[in-house]
Amino acid sequence: MPSVSILPGPRARRARLGRLAGRTVSLALTLLGLMALTFLMGRLLPADPVLAVTGFEVDRATYDRVFLELGLDRPVWQQFLAYVGGIFQGDLGRSTTTGQPVAVDLLRVFPATFELALTAALVGSLLGIPLGIVAAVNRDRMIDHIARIIGLAGYSIPIFWMGLMALLVFYAKLRWVGASGRVDVYYEGLVPSRTGLLLVDSAIAGDWAVFRSAFAHLILPASILGYYSTAYISRMARSFMLEQLGQEYIVAARAKGLPRHAVVWRHAFKNIRVQLLTVVALVFAGLLDGTVLVETVFGWPGVGQYLTRGLQYNDMNVVMGTVLVIGLLFLAMNTITDWLYRRLDPRTR
Numbered sequence: 001m002p003s004v005s006i007l008p009g010p011r012a013r014r015a016r017l018g019r020l021a022g023r024t025v026s027l028a029l030t031l032l033g034l035m036a037l038t039f040l041m042g043r044l045l046p047a048d049p050v051l052a053v054t055g056f057e058v059d060r061a062t063y064d065r066v067f068l069e070l071g072l073d074r075p076v077w078q079q080f081l082a083y084v085g086g087i088f089q090g091d092l093g094r095s096t097t098t099g100q101p102v103a104v105d106l107l108r109v110f111p112a113t114f115e116l117a118l119t120a121a122l123v124g125s126l127l128g129i130p131l132g133i134v135a136a137v138n139r140d141r142m143i144d145h146i147a148r149i150i151g152l153a154g155y156s157i158p159i160f161w162m163g164l165m166a167l168l169v170f171y172a173k174l175r176w177v178g179a180s181g182r183v184d185v186y187y188e189g190l191v192p193s194r195t196g197l198l199l200v201d202s203a204i205a206g207d208w209a210v211f212r213s214a215f216a217h218l219i220l221p222a223s224i225l226g227y228y229s230t231a232y233i234s235r236m237a238r239s240f241m242l243e244q245l246g247q248e249y250i251v252a253a254r255a256k257g258l259p260r261h262a263v264v265w266r267h268a269f270k271n272i273r274v275q276l277l278t279v280v281a282l283v284f285a286g287l288l289d290g291t292v293l294v295e296t297v298f299g300w301p302g303v304g305q306y307l308t309r310g311l312q313y314n315d316m317n318v319v320m321g322t323v324l325v326i327g328l329l330f331l332a333m334n335t336i337t338d339w340l341y342r343r344l345d346p347r348t349r
Contacts, residue, residue, distance in 0.1 A: 097315045
């Protein structure tokens, strides 16, 4: 009697289910670790959560009552379970500075950060990818040296110093751009918020005066963040392209007499698109949580400024909630990027 073999189909399905289960467990453990980190941060920092609610001039009876209301008398593990339960219900606590739930505040300020980060990522991608590829094609020539100097300056110059100098030159001296905030004061509230993105909302409303004001305020902080993104993306694009240009199929394509632009863009670039997509996605995720200094310098009413204000006033619910949301966004971007990588590049499946 012939032996019965297991079909490749069921084996492959079991392998896929195993990989999916492994990734799910890994994602859950990472999420649990992130929540534990933010919880410990709120408990280990010297700021007193009771005084953050009541203020420093409080009598002992009120202090003890708030202490019990916050559940600080319970064991730490019970406090952590209550914290996790609140997160899954969308409760990040209440801000003592605004008097609003932290989740509501974050929904209000996040669109400003998203608009700034998205614009900066677009600037970095549109400039960084061509610059890196041209530098790789012209290795050790003048354009390559210029690209490396741009990248080195992007990594070396403090971003807050560049922001201050840019404000001094382009706003105070030349008056080419707007000052702090997202829009001039007399334009605030004139456009109904549909998407939270001021450029989009003003364009939908057809209010081009607000659009021009919003663009004038956005262009400088977005350009500074975009410059730092350009430095990183161009460096990675150059590295990826140099690796491909040394492959045998590129040598064969050149030997067949194909034009250089066809070899570079039709063959080599095609094989680094997925890697560049991953880099751009991670840059965008980094911009979402790395705009604190830029938002502070330019008075940009986003997540970074909200977090800074929470730190200044010892508002631990704001700090913990903002750090948790930023971590979740970064985790989500990593997961989406990993999925796209596997979908677009069959070699990784």
